[in-house]
Amino acid sequence: MANITHMEVDLSEVRYIDTAAAIFLNTLKQNLQEKKISFEIVGANSDMNGTIELVNKTKTTSLPLPKAKSLGILNYIGELSYNYYIGFLSFISFLGKLFATKLYYLKSFKNIRFKEIAFEINESAIKALGIIALTSFLVGLVIAYQSAYQLKIYGANIFIVDMMGIATLRELAPLMTAIVIAGRSGSAFTAQIGAMKITEELDAMRTMGFDPYIYLVLPRIIALMLTMPILIFVADIMGVFGGMIVANFSLDITPKLFIERFNEVIEAKQFFIGISKGPYFAFLIASIGIYRGLRVKDDTQSIGLNTTKSVVESIFAVIICDAIFSIIFTNMGI
Amino acid sequence: MMSSIIKVKDVKTIFGTKVVHDGLNLTVNEGELYGLLGPSGCGKTTLLKEMVMLQEYHGGSIEILGNNLNSIKYEKAQQLRREWGVLFQGGALFSSLNLKDNIARPLIEYTDLSQKMIDEIVEFKINIVGLKSSDALLFPSQISGGMTKKAALARALSMDPKLLFLDEPTSGLDPISAREFDRLILDLKQLLGLTIVMVSHDLQSIYDTLDKVAIIDEKKIVYEGTLENLKSVDNGFVHTFFEGHM
Numbered sequence: 001m002a003n004i005t006h007m008e009v010d011l012s013e014v015r016y017i018d019t020a021a022a023i024f025l026n027t028l029k030q031n032l033q034e035k036k037i038s039f040e041i042v043g044a045n046s047d048m049n050g051t052i053e054l055v056n057k058t059k060t061t062s063l064p065l066p067k068a069k070s071l072g073i074l075n076y077i078g079e080l081s082y083n084y085y086i087g088f089l090s091f092i093s094f095l096g097k098l099f100a101t102k103l104y105y106l107k108s109f110k111n112i113r114f115k116e117i118a119f120e121i122n123e124s125a126i127k128a129l130g131i132i133a134l135t136s137f138l139v140g141l142v143i144a145y146q147s148a149y150q151l152k153i154y155g156a157n158i159f160i161v162d163m164m165g166i167a168t169l170r171e172l173a174p175l176m177t178a179i180v181i182a183g184r185s186g187s188a189f190t191a192q193i194g195a196m197k198i199t200e201e202l203d204a205m206r207t208m209g210f211d212p213y214i215y216l217v218l219p220r221i222i223a224l225m226l227t228m229p230i231l232i233f234v235a236d237i238m239g240v241f242g243g244m245i246v247a248n249f250s251l252d253i254t255p256k257l258f259i260e261r262f263n264e265v266i267e268a269k270q271f272f273i274g275i276s277k278g279p280y281f282a283f284l285i286a287s288i289g290i291y292r293g294l295r296v297k298d299d300t301q302s303i304g305l306n307t308t309k310s311v312v313e314s315i316f317a318v319i320i321c322d323a324i325f326s327i328i329f330t331n332m333g334i
Numbered sequence: 335m336m337s338s339i340i341k342v343k344d345v346k347t348i349f350g351t352k353v354v355h356d357g358l359n360l361t362v363n364e365g366e367l368y369g370l371l372g373p374s375g376c377g378k379t380t381l382l383k384e385m386v387m388l389q390e391y392h393g394g395s396i397e398i399l400g401n402n403l404n405s406i407k408y409e410k411a412q413q414l415r416r417e418w419g420v421l422f423q424g425g426a427l428f429s430s431l432n433l434k435d436n437i438a439r440p441l442i443e444y445t446d447l448s449q450k451m452i453d454e455i456v457e458f459k460i461n462i463v464g465l466k467s468s469d470a471l472l473f474p475s476q477i478s479g480g481m482t483k484k485a486a487l488a489r490a491l492s493m494d495p496k497l498l499f500l501d502e503p504t505s506g507l508d509p510i511s512a513r514e515f516d517r518l519i520l521d522l523k524q525l526l527g528l529t530i531v532m533v534s535h536d537l538q539s540i541y542d543t544l545d546k547v548a549i550i551d552e553k554k555i556v557y558e559g560t561l562e563n564l565k566s567v568d569n570g571f572v573h574t575f576f577e578g579h580m
Contacts, residue, residue: 196429204426207386207499208440209415
């Protein structure tokens with residue numbers, strides 16, 4: 001390299017060059033000039049010269065692209081925690097607004113949107129009956145099947161009734177229902193309200209004096225809180241039914257014997273504990289779903305992101321809530 | 335003597351650290367077709383949203399139909415919302431309702447009119463904006479952009495407001511539909527005695543329809559007045575934007 005003083009690029013056999021090639025030649029020229037090597041392009045036609053000229057002209061007037069800033073790990077953690085903190089505050093402010101609007105409902109019976117509530121009951125509860133029945137039936141079946149094998153070893157066949165009864169009524173049915181509803185209605189709430197925000201339908205409602213909290217938010221929350229216990233009841237029936245089938249075929253416990261034993265050992269409180277969790281789970285799922293919908297920004301990516309977050313956060317919140325209930329009930333000796 | 339419908343005084347708007355408006359003043363009189371113009375990002379739509387109580391401002395005052403928005407009470411604000419109509423850029427029709435129900439919605443919520451009477455009113459509103467009665471049962475997803483704008487206009491007019499806000503009414507329309515929409519707005523203004531405030535980028539539409547304009551640039555109103563006197567304004571945006579017409 002050291003003794004080269006001149007370089008020529010011959011383009012006479014070339015019919016066409018694109019801007020990428022021109023940029024390459026231009027950069028090459030600059031590099032060589034820095035090393036005091038003269039550079040010449042020969043045989044280029046006027047089109048090629050035009051392209052090279054354009055590239056050179058743009059290069060002299062434009063600034064290099066800025067480097068994307070890479071943040072350090074501390075910076076990243078700080079930003080993330082701050083965002084979580086702000087997110088938490090805005091959820092609290094959402095809850096505040098929600099309760100303020102609830103007072104408006106209490107002010108007059110006429111303010112309650114019965115029609116919207118009925119519509120939501122149909123959408124998020126009645127239409128979900130099938131899938132909830134099926135999932136809890138299958139979960140009951142699977143759990144009974146797995147434990148039947150273990151119980152058989154000890155000859156404790158009849159205890160399948162105690163186990164299935166308490167587990168299903170107290171924990172499994174409420175949790176399964178909440179998870180299915182979070183996936184089904186929680187995500188739907190986020191997507192619906194998020195889309196309405198993007199199309200400015202929420203703004204249009206506000207300018208017409210229709211407060212979205214009264215027309216969209218509260219009906220959804222109330223509908224879900226009213227129907228969740230009923231859905232859990234259906235899940236109870238189907239879960240225990242699944243256990244009963246397994247007991248019949250794997251453990252030779254007839255349905256009649258199963259039900260007799262069930263009446264003997266399962267207290268009504270197990271059922272009521274399970275049912276009573278329903279409205280709390282429903283409130284968490286609906287309010288997180290709607291809150292996420294209202295957080296959607298003016299781009300389509302935001303809907304997907306918030307829907308994912310809505311489902312993840314509501315399932316997480318339901319499980320936390322269930323754990324708290326578990327501690328409370330145990331300490332109360334129920 | 336014309337009375338003023340909207341008075342904007344010293345309005346300041348700040349987003350984070352960015353100052354959008356730094357002391358805007360303007361007055362819209364009854365019966366005017368008033369345009370808010372300016373380069374993109376100057377805060378025209380923001381000002382419009384502040385006027386219809388969708389966006390908070392951080393200083394100054396806005397008075398609409400004699401109500402000061404700084405101190406307005408909830409009930410009064412709800413009443414004020416029935417006295418204006420707003421046409422959003424994308425129409426913002428309620429996608430779960432058909433056109434008829436979209437237009438009838440405010441009537442159902444706010445009046446005791448019979449179903450038959452509401453149907454009559456909806457039929458009138460649909461036809462006056464240039465749609466056909468047979469379109470009434472279509473859903474927003476089934477209609478074209480031009481029809482969406484017309485239907486949204488019909489909904490904005492459903493409570494017979496005296497004041498109408500239009501956010502870029504002709505954007506997204508082809509030139510023929512856009513001119514048609516301009517004529518429609520002029521006709522409706524005549525017929526119904528409307529006062530109209532509109533944000534626009536469409537030069538043709540600006541010259542065809544507006545009585546008075548306010549130009550927002552560099553956080554301030556750089557000009558308020560008729561289009562004819564615009565020539566005397568020494569402003570970069572005005573020169574570029576109205577170049578061919580001056």
